[in-house]
Amino acid sequence: MNNEANQQPSSLHFLDYWRVISSRKELILAVAFLVVLTGTVYTLLLPNIYASSSRILVSEDSPEINPFAVQQNYMSTYNPYFLRTQFEILTSKPILNEVIYRLNLQSEWGKNNEILKRDIALKILKNSISVFQQRDTSLIVINVKRDNPDEAADIANEIAQVYRDSRLELASKSAREAIDKIEESLTEQRQRVANAEENIQKIREDLNIAVVGGEGQFDVGEVRMQQLEGDRLFAQREMVEKEGLLRILEDLNDKDLLERASYITFDQFVMNTIQQIQDIEVNLSSVQADYGDNHPEVKRLKSQIVTLEETLKKRLSALRNGLDTEYIIAKNNFESLDKVLASVRTDTIESQGAKFRPYRNALADLETERFIYNQLMSKHRQEIITLQVPQNPVDIIDVAEPNMQPVSPNLFLNVLLSIFVGLGAGVGLAYFIEYLDTSVKSADDLENQLKLKVLGLVPQKVRPLIEEGPDSENAESYRVMKTNLSFIANENEGMAHCVLSSGAGEGKSTTVFNLAYVAAQQGVKVLLVDADLRRPVQHTILGMSNRFGLTNVLLRDVPVEEAIKATSIPNLQFLPSGRLPRASLGVLDPRKIRELVQSLKSKYDLVFIDTPPIVGMSDANIIAKEVDSSILVVQYRKYPLNMIRKAVETLQAQSIDIAGAVLNNINVMRDDYYYYYQSYYSDYYQRDDDDAEADLI
Structure with a gap:
């Protein structure tokens, strides 16, 4: 049984938490009201915020052109993460800075005609926009x-x-750069054709050669020379193609090369x-938006990107070196064929005569240069036409229009949130104050702690x-108290009880008077003694004089019989404190x-003595030492438990018998624990009054 009693205070029931809320509901409601x-x-003081939305349809760009490729490859693959990438681009600094520039937002948002800083305007703009995908589109x-x-x-x-505009500009920029490279090659090739034509004209004039409309008979040497000439032209075209592509690659830095690698080369590994x-x-x-920059998964993905970019750079560098090698091989092949052709041409011309040899060489060079020029011109025109074909990777579907209905502040939502926050803060404050409150809150504290x-x-x-009268609903509390005192103190005839309290203002005087009152009602001869010599109140309650009393008896000025006074209450006599x-x-x-x-x-059958407070005075201890039992009055939620414990320890140190304690001044409306006790007797006496009135009627 003792173990169960010791363990009981440590276990908390749901009703204990509810009791805290109920006892401090005024505080909770006040905090909630303020919040x-x-x-x-x-x-109500917040400015109205309006929202406007525009919708755009986005698609992926076509790959850039390869001017020297035999066949263009425009195959595109579906990218499931394309739209997420565009979300980031839409809220990137270049896009937003351009918007700030076009709308002159730095001046619009500046105060007192001042220009707002760009970084501040960028931050305001970024906080004002949100971008999201319409589902399944x-x-x-x-x-x-705003x-x-x-x-x-x-x-x-x-x-x-x-x-x-940025998507269109980005799509055409790389293509135009490639076309510019082809135009540079065309200019050089046009000059070479012009030089070859001038050379032929000069040879004709020097050798006085008349050109007729047909070709003569060709021998075996001339046929061989024509075959070599064809091989030389093919090798020269291949060399020029490699040279042009190599120039494009040499003009690109590592970053541009990574961005355009998929359009310049079609290597499967790349x-x-x-x-x-x-x-x-x-x-x-996606992961960075969910977890932040310091998440291990974010760091791992960044490390993978760096590793793949380094691998790609190495691969592209190898391809660039390979292209350089191919160009050198093509050049050497061309030079070798040129040397062989020159040798065959020399032999052929020598066999046909020295007169036609220079002319034939110049004519072959001219045909070669014209062929290369025509090929470049055809490719240049084809790509210009392709570039001029309308391409629109972004279509504006819905244009934003001013919405005159504000989207915030939402008064209903904010008030609802304030209610929840206020109630939560109030409950938290109530529990915090309850934690700081070390006073006596229940009868369990008296039994378990004291x-x-x-x-x-x-x-x-x-x-x-x-x-209040003898039929007051509160009288039953004192009758119960009198009965419990009789059982605990083994009350016999001629018993003296003193009523104590640890501090002032705990209701000790009212308790001892009402206790004497109900005892007198039961037919017991009762004497009420006011021993609180410094702050007597019993004579005020009874409406009697305090000129002579206990003080005069102790000073031997008057006998006790003369100091005791009869009261208007049957069986109750009173000994005032005196001055x-x-x-x-x-x-x-x-x-x-x-x-x-x-x-x-x-x-007397019962003597009830009203004493001064225990703390700070020795009067109460002197009186309690000489009576049969003491009753300790403790006011509900007033003095700290440690103060009351010190008072009890003081009495126990002097072997003073404490019959029990009375928990006084309980707020039954705030504490459900005592509400039902009070309401029961209140209803009981109310029914008695109603029955009495009914009988009279």
């Missing part, structure tokens, strides 16, 4: 929230326009590596029963108190 009021006022919604509906619509439309980098970058964007028996529970705002002289503060002598108590016990 709701603050949230409502703050919401390739549509991107650009949503802008305090001006027209400004929100303009920004949404301008972002879509700037994004479309294509696969680029696809892996794109997939990892899209995955990195090891005192509980004689009775007294509700709040109880007045002396002489004012205490300034020079007689030590009037409570233990011997005199002992003699007086013994004398009064012999004359």
Whole structure:
């Protein structure tokens, strides 16, 4: 049983938590009201925010041209992460800075005609926009929230326009650079054709050769020379192609080479590596948005991208070196064929005569240069026409329009959130105050913490029963207290009890009066003694004089019989405290108190003594030492438990018998634990009154 009693205080029930909320509901409601009021006022003071949205349809770009490739490869693969990449591009600094420039937002957002800093304007703009994909489509919604509906619509439309322009510019920039390289080669080739024509004209004039409209007979040597000439032309074209592509690669830095690698070369390893980098970058964007930069998965993906880019750089470098080698081989092949052809041509010309040899060589050179020039010209025109074909990777589907209905602040939502936050803060504050409150809150604290028996529970705002009447609903509390005292103290005839309290203002005087009142009602001869010499109140309750009393008896001025006065209450007599002289503060002598108590016990059935507080005075200890038992009055939620424990320890150190404790001034409306106890007796006495009235009627 003892173990169970010791373990019981440590276990908390749900009702214990509810009791805290119920006892401090005024505080909780006050905090909730203040939070709701603050949230409502703050919401009403916030400016209205308007939202406008534009929708765009995005598609992937076609690959860039390869001017020296025999056949263009325009095969494209589906990229499931393409739209996520475009989300990041739409909110990137280049796009937003261009929007700020076009709409002159730095001046619009500046105060007092001042120009707002670009980084601040960029931050404001970025916080004002949100980009998301419309489900199961390739549509991107650009949503802008601003305090001006027209400004929100303009920004949404301008972002879509700037994004479309940037996509078109990026798609055509690389193609134009490649066409510019072809134009440079055309200029050089045109000059070479002109030089070859001038050379032929000069040879004709020098050798006085007349050109007729047909070719003569060719021998075996001339046929061989024509075959070599064809091989030389093919080798020369291959060399020029390799040279042009090599020039393009040499003009690109590492970053541009990585971006355009998939269009310059169709190496399968390069294509696969680029696809892996794109997939990892899209995955990195998603993971980085969810977990942040310091997450291990983010670091691992970044490391993979760096590794793949290094591998790709090495592969492209190898391809560049390979192309350089191929160019050298083609050049050497061309030079070798040129030397062989020159040798055959020399032999042929020598066989045909020295006169036609220079002319034939010049004519062959001219045909070669013209063939190369025509091939470049044809390719140049083809790619210009292809570039001029309309291509639009971004279509604006819906243009943003001003929305005059504000989307925030949401008064209903903010008030609702304020209610929840206020209630949560109030409950938290209530539990925090309850944690700091070390006063006595229940009868369990008296029994478990102070090891005192509980004689009775007294509700709040109880007045002396002489004012409320014998049929008061509060009188039953004192009857229960009187009964418990009789059982605990083994009450016989001639018993003396003193009523104590650890501090002032705990309801000790009212308790001892009402206890004497109910005892007198039961037919017991009772004497009420006011021993609180410094702050007597019993004479005020009874409406009697305090001129003579206990002080005069102890000073031997008057006999005790003359100091005791009869009251208007049957069976109840009263010994007031009397006026205490300034020079007689030590009037409570233990011997005199002992003699007086013994004398009064012999004359009365019960003697109730009202004493001063225990803490700070020795009067209560002197009186309690000489009576049969002591009753400790503890006010509900007033003094710290440690203070009351010190008072109890002081009494126990002097071997003073404490019959029990009374928990006084309980707020039954705030604490459900005592509410049902009080309401039961209240209803009981109310029914008795109603029955009595019915009988009278």
